[in-house]
Structures are given as structure tokens and as C-alpha cells.
Amino acid sequence: MSLIENTIYGKIDKVELAIMNLKMMAPIETGRSDKPYYVAYSGGKDSDVIRILCDLAGVKHELWHNHTTADAPETVRYVRQIPGINIRYPDTTMWDLIVKKKMPPTRLVRYCCSELKERNGNDRVIVTGVRREESRNRESRKFFESNEKYTNKRVKLDAEQLILNNDNTENREIVEQCIRQGKVIINPIIDWTESDVWEFLSHYGCESNPLYKCGFDRVGCIGCPMVNKKRYFEFDRYPKYKQMYIHAFQRMIDQNERKSDWKTGEEVFAWWMGEIKPTYKQQITIAEILDDLRYEYDL
Ligand code: SF4
Structure with a gap:
């Protein structure tokens, strides 16, 4: 696995760094919350990586998949056979949402994601497989915003301590906060490239979603x-x-x-x-x- 320059550890293996970050932020193990990590598992290759990384880190976590009703059948079947997976079925469908919202979902108005995928995990520490290479928009997110309101929530994270512990530009980009929903979001593989992902999955014998072998480079809806x-x-x-x-x-x-x-x-x-x-x-x-x-x- 390729190395990454880190201002605290110097040159460090990306897997090692991801595991260290997962351990450092683990809600139960660090006493920050009584609820384990909420791992957002989509059924794609990046979410397979975070699933395996959480096991390697030995941190308490739950795997959650939000069924969108527009998932490919292969993805539905692949997700169902993941050990320990929790699947949440929505109380509406993509098709009914289109009628209700009176417009198709678009790049700018992604109501489907907010209604079908992102309604869950409030007040939890969420682990995602977000990678900068995958999304330029996500890259512009800030590391952590200290938030008075959030520190009153059940998941009590000491924002000031977090900033001190990760006081460098590399690490500042792996933790985010959604103030509105009271979520803390950890992106342990934010700096990984696609080849890092495949190398890691092959090392751990994970073939991932079969759609990747059918010409898909992304397996969402x-x-x-x-x-x-x-x-x-x-x-x-x-x-x-x-x-x-x-x-x-x-x-x-x-x-x-x-x-x-x-x-x-x-x-x-x-x-x-x-x-x-x-x-x-x-x-x-x-x-x-x-x-x-x-x-x-x-x-
Ligand atoms: S992945 Fe795309 S289609 Fe599916 S819910 Fe999100 S924006 Fe909508």
C-alpha cells in the first residue's frame, strides 16, 4: 500500500493511518458515546474497504445500508450476504418521490439522497468511504467546525481536543461535522486512490460487488x-x-x-x-x- 506524508507521523502507510484514525475517534472505546460507529455501507468498493478497516482496527461498529429502491439487483443481493449488515428499507420509493417532488432528481436537487439515504445516523459518529479522488465537491469540506449546539448532544465530542490532536492539514480533512443532523463523519480513506482501494481489497480477498466485473465503475442507484x-x-x-x-x-x-x-x-x-x-x-x-x-x- 502506498505511503502518505503526514505532519504528525511523517511518511506512513495509508492502511496504518486509517486504522489509527479509526481507533482514535472510536465512540465507545474513547468513551465519547455509548453507541458504536455507524458505518455507511453502500455495497460499493469503498464501503468494503471501510468495513474491513473497522474489523482490522477492532473498533465497535454497526454496518448500515440504506436501500434506495433504485439499487441494481446485483447490489441488493451483494449487500444482503454481508455478515452483520443492517438494511434499512425506506417508507417511500424513488418513483413516489418523483411524483411528490414534482420534478426528477438532478445533480443540483438530489432530494432522493436526502430522503432515501441520509435521514439516518443522527447523533452518531458515521464512517464513510468518501475519497477525494471520487468527488471534487466532497474535497472542499472543512475538517471540523466547533459547534456549541453539537457538544450538548448525546455524542459528546470535545471539538477543541479533536482539533489539537489532529492539528495538521492532512488530518484536518478526514473528520467532518453535519451541524443540522448532529452527525460527526469520519472519512478514513479520503486520500486513497482507486488503485489503493483495489490493492487493499485484493490483499484481503474481497472481490467486492460483482457489477465491477461488468463494466461499472460506480454502483449507486x-x-x-x-x-x-x-x-x-x-x-x-x-x-x-x-x-x-x-x-x-x-x-x-x-x-x-x-x-x-x-x-x-x-x-x-x-x-x-x-x-x-x-x-x-x-x-x-x-x-x-x-x-x-x-x-x-x-x-
Ligand atoms: S445515489 Fe443518486 S439516485 Fe441514488 S439517492 Fe443518491 S442522488 Fe439519488
């Missing part, structure tokens, strides 16, 4: 708007998912009291895939979004 052009490849393999999106878009049009120029689910699907531009009347306005928010939250 089928049709995820974050994927762009690779969605064509996904919909070719899973045409039923394409039909389910089109059907949901049609219901979205039919059940929306606000009439627009969208006529068919196919038309919305083509716009969603970036094939056509919407007309003026097909676009939702800021005033309409505010109206919906007032209605939804009874303002």
Missing part, C-alpha cells in the same frame, strides 16, 4: 443523475428501470395540478438525460418552488 453519460450504459443493462422512471415522470405530469408543456414521461426522460432543452413553460420558476415549499411546510 441505476440512473443516478450524478453519473451523466454512463447512465445510457446502465439503462441498456436495466431497461425496466428506464421504464419505471418514464412511468414515474408520467405520473408526475398527470398528478401535478400546475399544468406545464411537458406532455409525456418520455419527453421528461429525454430532458433528464440531457437530450433536449426544456421550453420556457416547462421550467419551474422560483415562485412556484416557493409556493410548493409553503404548501409542504404549511407556512
